[in-house]
Amino acid sequence: MSAKPFAVGFRVEHPQELVDTIQYGKMAGRPGLPPADYRLAARAPSGRGIYSFCMCPGGEVIAASSGPGEMPVNGMSAHARNSGFASSGIVAAVTTDDFGTGDVLAGFDMQKTLEARAFRKGGGEFGIPAMNLMAFLRRKDRNLSRGKALCPRVVRANLAGILPPRVEEDIRYGLERFGESMRGFLSQEGTLYGVESRTSSPVRIERENYESVTVKGLYPVGEGAGHAGGIVSSAVDGIRTALHILGKYSGQRTG
């Protein structure tokens, strides 16, 4: 098993109407136009990549906790994409240099630390901590805008201090650049939610011909094992591995 880079940050949410106006201009609201999406990327002076992740038009912010004392967030759009809100992870790449130690599980430890901070900022009862986007950027107190989050509660909190300081600075830099490429993105109506920390696995279980290099008969597959990211690539990885196993035991090539 080896440590691998992943990405951490916040989830930003805007009214869908605002994103439609930015992306479609005068055509916004025309029948037949789907809720607009976006894809953003920037490179901070530190060299770190900052990018939008899992953009969900007409979707919801999701409390994606899988255990006590942790608050990772994610996003999801139902088929109709009609929640009235658009959200996206705004994340910064983190590498083994950011993990603090050379331990193979150091990325998990980092994830746990950030999620515990977000949990506490959210009040300790699975509330999602949230902050006005401009309050975060200008370091001034501003009210929260209305949003759409699937969780017990949304708690107004200062999100500064959840991420490692260098990562937080790079996220601020990235958000400013995104405001330049999408005029209106930096809006009082924007909300940040914390913490977007499960972008991909912080480890990879090494394999050769789909089989673990250390444990024979074990087939590490999909996102958690570090071989895929997202629904489709995980499914494809599973299908390929299954075909390989079928071929191995039937003695036939299956692709």
Ligand SMILES: Cc1cc2nc3c(=O)[nH]c(=O)nc-3n(C[C@H](O)[C@H](O)[C@H](O)COP(=O)(O)OP(=O)(O)OC[C@H]3O[C@@H](n4cnc5c(N)ncnc54)[C@H](O)[C@@H]3O)c2cc1C
């Ligand atoms: C809210 C949310 C929204 C998302 N939206 C998108 C999206 O729009 N597009 C996209 O591409 N991806 C999205 N993802 C990510 C996507 O869900 C994952 O990338 C994908 O499911 C990974 O597939 P997987 O098969 O590797 O793992 P999983 O789907 O997590 O499957 C692992 C399975 O193993 C089972 N399991 C775990 N431990 C054990 C055990 N000890 N014994 C037996 N079974 C066990 C689990 O119950 C689970 O069924 C989203 C994720 C979340 C949480």
